[in-house]
Amino acid sequence: MAKTYQLTVNGAVRAVEAAASMPLIYVLRNELGLTGTHYGCGLEQCGSCMVLIDGEPGHACTSAMDSVAGKAIETIENIGTEAEPHPLQQAFMEEQAGQCGYCLSGILISAKALLDENPNPDRADIVAALDSHLCRCGAHVRIIRAIERAAARMRGEVTP
Amino acid sequence: MSAERPTNLTINARFDMWLKFQADETVRVATGKVEIGQGVVTALSQIAAEELDLSLDQVVMLSGDSDQGPNERYTSSSLSIMDSGAAIRAVCAEARDLLLSRAALRLNCSGDQLSVVEGSFLVDGAASDLNYWDLAHEIDWSQAPEGDAKAKAAKDYRIVGQSIPRADLTEKLHGGAFIHDWLPEGVLHARVLRQPGPGAVLRSLDEAAIGRAAGGDIEVLREENFVAFVGADEAVVEAAAAAAPAHAQWDGAPVIDAAQQDGAWLRGQASDDRIFGAPEEAEIAGDRVQATFSRPYIAHASLAPSCALALYEDEHLTIWSHGQGMHPLRHNVADVLGLDNGSVTALHMYGAGCYGHNGADDAALDAAIIAMRMPGRHIRLQWRREEEFGFEPFGPAMLIDLSVRVDDAGRPADWTAEIWSPTHVQRPGSGSGYLLAAEALANPPDALEPWDPPEAAGGGGTRNAKPYYDIPNSRIHHHLVTNAPVRTSALRTLGALPNVFALEAMMDELAMKAGIDPLDYRLSLLSDPRAAAVLSAVAARANWAERGPGGEGRGVGIAFSRYKNMAAYAAVVVALNVDEEVHLEKIWVVADAGLVINPDGICNQLEGGAIQGASWTLKEQVQMQGSGVTSLDWDSYQILRFSEIPEIEVEVLDQPEQPSLGVGECSVSPTAAAIGNAVAHALGVRIHDMPLSRQRIMATLLEQTSN
CATH class of the missing domain: 3.30.365.10 (Aldehyde oxidase/xanthine dehydrogenase, molybdopterin binding domain)
Known part of the structure; x- marks a missing residue:
């Protein structure tokens, strides 16, 4: 049965009607119009649907509404704009870190969570943060480099 | 120009x-x-x-x-x-x-x-x-x-x-732009119950049970053996489709034996046979060197399930698709639905990387069939993850026998490649294949004659089988296998990856037999200076001269190929370590693509191609048994992950006065071959069958120990 759930999405309190078992991804995409969160597998295996749930990366494809009720959700739509990109997006653009780009929403979410927690990650930290994400085009090396670049810039270091 | x-x-x-x-x-x-x-x-x-x-x-x-x-x-x-x-x-x-x-x-x-x-x-x-x-x-x-x-x-x-x-x-980078993300006002979501195989007949469908499992309003559309679930709530439609296979009974569904999933099964199967090159082996007194190589079926494994939208309004059908060709798609869909080309428009939107002919076109027909039944409504059809893994047209398995006669100086004097492979192209409308749902409708299309791309277009199963090296006599015996257990079609490089894997392994074996360094051996057989240049450049970058004797678990391998023997040149060196499995350390790629339009764009393609080639070579195999494909998720179909990615260094040689050469696929096959050669260098023994997985490495090491 549908119930009314309250959750904070990208800083705004939203009330949505949904079944308890409804995966968050359908609410985000189809009810709230936040289509930047991408469906990949529905099995927590690819990371395309990653969002921040109370600041921690979580899979929107398997997070049922009754498990996220009352929580703060952050999606790719809340991370920079085309006019004012987040340092991560700026660095991804500079490194041309992506090919088809379908994985990027989820990867940017996990990268943001990493940098929020650890402003000075080494390569192993970055790889660990991304290892649950799949990229099929083979843009991995650029993605890692872009995150290093963004981290350096956010620390105030000069980057080329 | x-x-x-x-x-x-x-x-x-x-x-x-x-x-x-x-x-x-x-x-x-x-x-x-x-x-x-x-x-x-x-x-x-x-x-x-x-x-x-x-x-x-x-x-x-x-x-x-x-x-x-x-x-x-x-x-x-x-x-x-x-x-x-x-x-x-x-x-x-x-x-x-x-x-x-x-x-x-x-x-x-x-x-x-x-x-x-x-x-x-x-x-x-x-x-x-x-x-x-x-x-x-x-x-x-x-x-x-x-x-x-x-x-x-x-x-x-x-x-x-x-x-x-x-x-x-x-x-x-801001979440947008994909076909999956377009939700027009009033859009209806749709999923399909797939016919298990051509000719399978739907005996019964428990629509009531499916409706209960859906947990909301759905409409069930049925046309012969094509079944779709349509509704306003995507989660409900998805739930219906997820439940449907358990509530459907089919007659005449295919049955697959697990042995059919391997390249080795292809030998002796029904085939359409052709010979290219010098028909007869030259009479040469020298030694004969032989080896057999194989590759299993591999998947496009796009990150997103295929998706399409369709709208039938005012007697005109509009299709939105992430397929690779909108004109052929328009024609093919019109053909199935009995419409004029002029009554159909096909428009491209971004999808996830496809790397060839994946489910995109099939999804477009699925959407179109439903849209024709529900005029005036945008239909958004998305495949399920299992559907993408289970029903995409796969990259075919291949089996390759190489037989080479060497002259007194140890040079290859006569080269025979005997290749077994299902077709590499069943793109609908090219005379070779159909849109998937066409098989499920009332008048399924006739069986087609065996077809593979012609040699002038680079061939399919024979792609890059002819050595680019200076070899006086060579030929290809091509067995185009016609009874593959699954549908196969174009996947990045077609047959080039297995052929180059085999050919470049043979070159290493011949060099070793002749007592010549593999790089020097190759250079002595390449009269095309551009081919020699990429090899020399990559060897210099990777410090090839210091690669060492190998056999201690660390290996360095080299390989070369000119894609289709007429597009871009690429040479690759791979350094890796082998314990129980292969750990890639570094990949060096040097390419010559003639006039370069966008240097960084080319580098991105070379890097991505190397990683995809490495993933296929080390990890990937479609598994099948019983009613069909069983590798239906990312656990059972593993690809290379972030923690397995090596360093990559690429260089593109500047050739502004030469015509541009297609570059998108050129690094894939030599990377596969260089990995094969590096593993052989690391272990002191060669593995001939892909993927070079943990299981296969362990089996090889065990055999080595027991010998």
Whole structure:
């Protein structure tokens, strides 16, 4: 049965009607119009649907509404704009870190969570943060480099 | 640049199929090629801006529009820059000439006095008040381009050769842009119950049980053996489709034996046989070296399940698809539905990387069938993850026997490749295959004759089987296997990856037998200086001379290939370690792609190709048994992960005076082969069957110990 759930999405309190078992991804995409969160597998295996749930990366494809009720959700739509990109997006653009780009929403979410927690990650930290994400085009090396670049810039270091 | 009329200009012989001078002082440049993450639309915009002397922001690209753009068939085979790029260059150069002639008349000067900056004419270097758009309406753009205008000299390029950032990447970094993300007002979501195989008949379907499992309102559409679930709530429709297979009973569903999933099964199967090259083996006294190699079925495994939208309104069907060719798709869908081409429009939107013929086109027909039954509604059809893994057309398994006679100096004097492979192309409408749902409708299409791409197009199963090395006699025995257990079609490089894996392994074996370093051995057999140059360059970068004797678990391998023996050249060195499995350390790639349009774009493709080639070689195998494919998720179909990615270093040799060569696939096969050679170097024993998985490494090590 549908119930009314309250959750904070990208800083705004939203009330949505949904079944308890409804995966968050359908609410985000189809009810709230936040289509930047991408469906990949529905099995927590690819990371395309990653969002921040109370600041921690979580899979929107398997997070049922009754498990996220009352929580703060952050999606790719809340991370920079085309006019004012987040340092991560700026660095991804500079490194041309992506090919088809379908994985990027989820990867940017996990990268943001990493940098929020650890402003000075080494390569192993970055790889660990991304290892649950799949990229099929083979843009991995650029993605890692872009995150290093963004981290350096956010620390105030000069980057080329 | 030479002024030979490009083929795609002959097929689309009107200026206005390519160019439109627009009121806002931009030029719309149309291409039939589509953006699939390879950056081609940006590269084509560079060519157009260059020839028309425009800035990049004055060029607006139109890509993959079956009504308004040129028909350039599929975005495939590393041909986009060679085909569409050549056509756009020619048509832009000629349009510029026409406009210059007009301007000379208007400004009462000679053409030699004129130049163009951002679409405005200059007379003897001084600004005039005349631009392209003032004159464009005076020219009949419906005329056919001659195709022989003199294009710019490479030395004058300002935009071609620059690493212009990809136009599509910005929106992709902000979550947008994909077909999956387009939800028109009132859209209905749809999923399909797939027919298990051609000829399977739906005996019963428990719609009530499916409805209960859905937990909400759905409509069940059924047409013969095609079943779709449609509704406003995507989660409900998904739940219906997830439950459906358990509530459907089929007669005549295929049964697969697990042995059929391996390349070895192909030997002796029903096949259509051909021979290419010198029919008879030369009479040579030297030793014969033989080896057999195999590769299993592999998947495109796109990150997103295929998706399409369709709308049937006012007796016109519009399809939105992430397929690789909108003109063929329009034709194929029209054909199945009994419509005229003129009643169907196919428009491209971005999807996840496809790397060939995946489920995209099939999803488009699924959506179209439903839309025809529900006029006036946008239908958004998405495949399920299991459906993508289970029903995409796979990259075929292959089995390759090589038999080589060497002369007294240890050089290959006679080379035979015997290849067993199902077809590499069943793109619908190319005479070789059908859209999937067509099999489920009332009048399923007839079986087709066996078909594989012709040698002139690079071949399919035979792709790159003919050595590029100087070998006096060679031939290919091609067995085009006709009873594959699953549908197969184009996947990046077609047969080149297994063929180059085998060929380059043989080159290493022959070098070892001759007591010559593998690099020196290759160089001694390459009379094409560009081939030798990429090999020498990659060897220098990777410090090949210091690679050591091997056999201690660390290996360094080298390989070369020129894609299709006519596109870009690539040489690769791989350094790796082997314990219980292979750990990639570093990959070096050096390529020669002729004139480079976008250097960073090429590097991105070379890197991605190397990683994808490595993933196929080390990890990937479609598993099948019983009723079909059993590797239906990312746990059972593993690909290379972030923690397994090596360092990659790439270099593109500068060849501005040479024609552009297709580059999108060239690094894939030599990477696979260099990995094979590096593993052999590390272990002191060669593994002939892909993937070089943990299981296979362990088995090899065990065998080594017991010997």
